[in-house]
Amino acid sequence: MTRYEDVVLERRGPVLVVTINRPEAGNKLRPRTCLELVDAFRELRLDPELRAAVLTGQGDRFFCIGGEHDETTSVDPSQVIPIVDVYQAIDTVPKPIIAAINGFAVGGGNVLANVCDLSVAADTAVFRQVGPMVGSFDAGYGTWYLEDSIGRKRAKELWYLNRKYTAADALAMGLVNEVVQPGALLDRAVEIGTEIASRSPIAIGALKTAFSARHNGVAGQSRLAHDQYLTLYLTTQEAHEMSAAFDERRDPDPEKFWR
Secondary structure, eight states: OOOOSSEEEEEETTEEEEEEOOGGGTTOBOHHHHHHHHHHHHHHHHOTTOOEEEEEESSSSEEEOOBOOOTTTTTSGGGSOOHHHHHHHHHHSSSOEEEEEOSEEETHHHHHHHHSSEEEEETTOEEEOOGGGTTOOOSSHHHHHHHHHHOHHHHHHHHHHOOEEEHHHHHHHTSOSEEEOGGGHHHHHHHHHHHHHTSOHHHHHHHHHHHHHTTSHHHHHHIIIIIIIIHHHTTSHHHHHHHHHHHTTSOOOGGGGGO
């Protein structure tokens, strides 16, 4: 398994545990972190033995508190934090990703947790959106997906008022699925991933793709049509007969489609 500097990977049966390993920096995302996360989720996608993933932060204080910006290099394109690439990687891999929120989920870290398919929080977790307080905002995944999760009024409340919310608050508003004791967090998230792994991978992949398609325009529809429907169609006798007839320069036999 690939070794990284900012991210730690661990296999737990059919579940890949992905840990942001920068606790001294609040598990903030720098460019390297984002690129490593994207690569980790690519590994998840390509490995047929992996059926789900858990995303968490190292330590017991921070899940992730956003991006790490260097004011002196912010004009350098190579230093722009490719956080949208991470959101897209989570959203498009046809396997569920479960956020195990072990502490503060703030700013981009709050968006990161919400983009995941399911979220389990330690009862000590804290949720906050701080963009307007620090001259920042997320006018894409951070708004649209938040509105889907908790409703329009609540989503605006998080973004406009920048309040802190407890894990109990997050559960009540629909921002997370479950709240557990800190010591049980990772095991519970892996347990959920293992439960999902017992389901049909084709069905789960199609469902995940369908959930994300409506927010992703032609790209989302293409993923649903190509990655799910077309892939299945190509396994049918109809597809085999049509392809063989073309290669053999003959008319296809419709009767074969129904055998």
